[in-house]
Amino acid sequence: MVENKKNRRRGDQLQNDIYQAAYNLLKKEGYTNLTFSKIAKAAQTSRSVIYRYWDTPFDLVFEMIHNQMKDSGQIANTNLNGKNLQENLFIIGKSLTTGFNIVLTEFNKMMLSEMIEQPQKIHKLFDEINTGNLQIIDAALQMAIDNKEIKFMPSQQVRLSLFHLIRYSYVIENHNLDDAQLLELINEIVLPAIVASQK
Amino acid sequence: MVENKKNRRRGDQLQNDIYQAAYNLLKKEGYTNLTFSKIAKAAQTSRSVIYRYWDTPFDLVFEMIHNQMKDSGQIANTNLNGKNLQENLFIIGKSLTTGFNIVLTEFNKMMLSEMIEQPQKIHKLFDEINTGNLQIIDAALQMAIDNKEIKFMPSQQVRLSLFHLIRYSYVIENHNLDDAQLLELINEIVLPAIVASQK
């Protein structure tokens, strides 16, 4: 059976194949080397098709990640079944660090390098991320309030510190915290800040 | 008086002029749009001259920043004349935030976007930065020990938290902390972590 060269993918299927090709290239060669030409070749389509959907590789990857987030649901539905606040913070931190992958890292770097040109888009995305992060940590803190571990909500800066420090390590220093380091971070910085906020 | 087209800059002067041109372009258009062609045109020299000194725009800017750091001496010589640990932490944080400028920001983003291709160089630089940061905060903490404010040095993670959180805000969220936010960061996170480390 000879393959029929005339089969044409369309719409969502075509877009997903292109995303997949871009994903693999991003993983292999990084954002700097990502071009429409390479993506088209990898996805076995034409450059003109890609131009019809996206203006730049940035737009393509941006929408790819957004798409991916929609499907995977992010950490928002993490199951907070720790027996106290410390354990729930660990669960949250852990789900953040394991959620990292090379494409998200490349995406982070890409966003930073494009910040000067796409500030609106990127600020909006960080707002989305912070909102999601606050949702999950606020759930953990509310449980701690219900359990009388703490009395009231700390400031936003304190509530986001866990995420910011993990993300600093991962995005900027290119290092994913192991369990011991995550625990250290929680015990030495995040929990003391929460405790101090209660006075 | 007609200008003499045959005057040739050389060595350090030429390099500094090229750095200056690159600096202005970086500030105006960001790292993504920085090309040897544009730099050469802006510096009124030839592309081949630039290739003789650097392999890529990344290398050029990397060395430019290193050069600039050498001259300005960084925050290492900050004068810690606060009357207690809290004031000295504020002085340190302040000198970090005021030391930021658009070129350093672009540089940070550039480094992140090149991390996949230049990991050695960049890890080395982050080590340098952390070492410098530890030097200055350790000086402040040693003064606090001498004054009996604290008894011993906190862990490295705690000592670097001030820098990491400031840098997170600046590099990743593109937002420079004002005095009130810096003070909040110190009072709500850094100092509680230091205090907790004393038990």
Place this chain on the structure above:
DNA sequence: ATAAATAAGATACTTTGAGTATCTTATTGA
């Protein structure tokens, strides 16, 4: 069932910059 609309895919062209190589010429310093 077929025609019209739509989207995929091929191709061609211009422009820009990377990277390399070669040449001339200004400047330095032995």
Place this chain on the structure above:
DNA sequence: TCAATAAGATACTCAAAGTATCTTATTTAT
């Protein structure tokens, strides 16, 4: 003052951006 060195000009190939035009497979509506 002459040889060595570095600046600067120029020319070439290649890859990719961006745009435009054309054909053709597939879908949709009649």
